[in-house]
Amino acid sequence: MQQPHESPPLPPGSARVLVVDDDPTVSEVVAGYLDRAGYVVDRADDGPTALTRAAAHWPDLVVLDLMLPGMDGLEVCRRMRGHGPVPVIMLTARGDEDDRILGLEVGADDYVTKPFSPRELVLRVESVLRRSRPATGARVLGAAGLSLDPGARRATKDGVELALTLREFDLLAFFLRHPGRAFGREDLMHEVWGWEFGDLSTVTVHVRRLRGKVEDDPARPQLIRTVWGVGYRFEPGSEREPGSEREPGSEREPGFDREPGFDREGE
Structure with a gap:
């Protein structure tokens, strides 16, 4: 091309x-x-x-x-x-x-x-x-080495530019605006995608992709944390609680009983 x-x-x-x-x-x-x-x-x-x-x-x-x-x-x-x-x-x-x-x-x-x-x-x-479309007049967001400029639609980690898709950028911006708060996948779908309903695996896939770009070890995420039975929480600068380490690949998404991203949300 x-x-x-x-x-x-x-x-x-x-x-x-x-x-x-x-x-x-x-x-x-x-x-x-x-x-x-x-x-x-x-x-x-x-x-x-x-x-x-x-x-x-x-x-x-x-x-x-x-x-x-x-x-x-x-x-x-x-x-x-x-x-x-x-x-x-x-x-x-x-x-x-x-x-x-x-x-x-x-x-x-x-x-x-x-x-x-x-x-x-x-x-x-x-x-x-x-x-x-770039957000005019929006302030630059930053935490944990991350910097997002909504006006320029540009994101960096430790000064290195991140190749984020539109939805990944919006998802990370939402997390940066609401640190420490837990959100369910339905909440994220409404706030980030603007949908009242839809396939919740869409959120799961985007969280997994975003972790792969912003986490030092995506298998043991420390920024975008899973809140069991709820959804996800962004914790800049957080440290893992003792005993919370999991083997790589064992981090499973909330509401999933099997392969993350390929099952429907449980009851």
């Missing part, structure tokens, strides 16, 4: 959305709804074409089908993430939870399962773009 070029000026208030789907009917319907909502829409029907389109005019958001010929959506997402930050909404024709988890693991910010309402997808696009 070539380095992305500077996109040409867009009409005031508009954003560029790249729609990638090999089903021409889905692509046309989605592009039509986005166009009527005021977005500038580029289209691609396979992975290589999507990368070429993105290199020519870097999008503000990508609507990306998981199942593509030649190069699947996961690989397209990985390659685009390697060239610059861009919000991604993944489309999947299957309701398989593993597919959704894989999409989130490679950095997708949201997912929509086919068949879907085009109006709902437009609302998801609006929500993700709204949260991706």
Whole structure:
């Protein structure tokens, strides 16, 4: 993939959305709804074409089908993430939870399962773009060697820049604004994603990915702590209580009885 070029000026208030789907009917319907909502829409029907389109005019958001010929959506997402930050909404024709988890693991910010309402997808696009815009006048957040500048959408740890996705950045910012408080996954979904309900494994995956980027030892997290039966708590500068050490990989998420991130929340 070539380095992305500077996109040409867009009409005031508009954003560029790249729609990638090999089903021409889905692509046309989605592009039509986005166009009527005021977005500038580029289209691609396979992975290589999507990368070429993105290199020519870097999008503000990508609507990306998981199942593509030649190069699947996961690989397209990985390659685009390697060239610059861009919000991604993944489309999947299957309701398989593993597919959704894989999409989130490679950095997708949201997912929509086919068949879907085009109006709902437009609302998801609006929500993700709204949260991706720099916050004007917001103060820099910091603790435990972490520094987040909401205005520049830039995060560092001990002076080294962190490659965070949109949702990872927002999740870390939320934790930094509320140190020492425990939040359930439903709370985090509402406050960070802006959803009243949804698949709680989305939160679990993002917490795990965020730990992998901010913790010295993600297997023994000391900043983003699990609160059993509740959710998570951010504890800057905290030390582990005696006897609380666990073997690597044994840290299990609240409400999960088996593999973290792949089960529904327990009662």
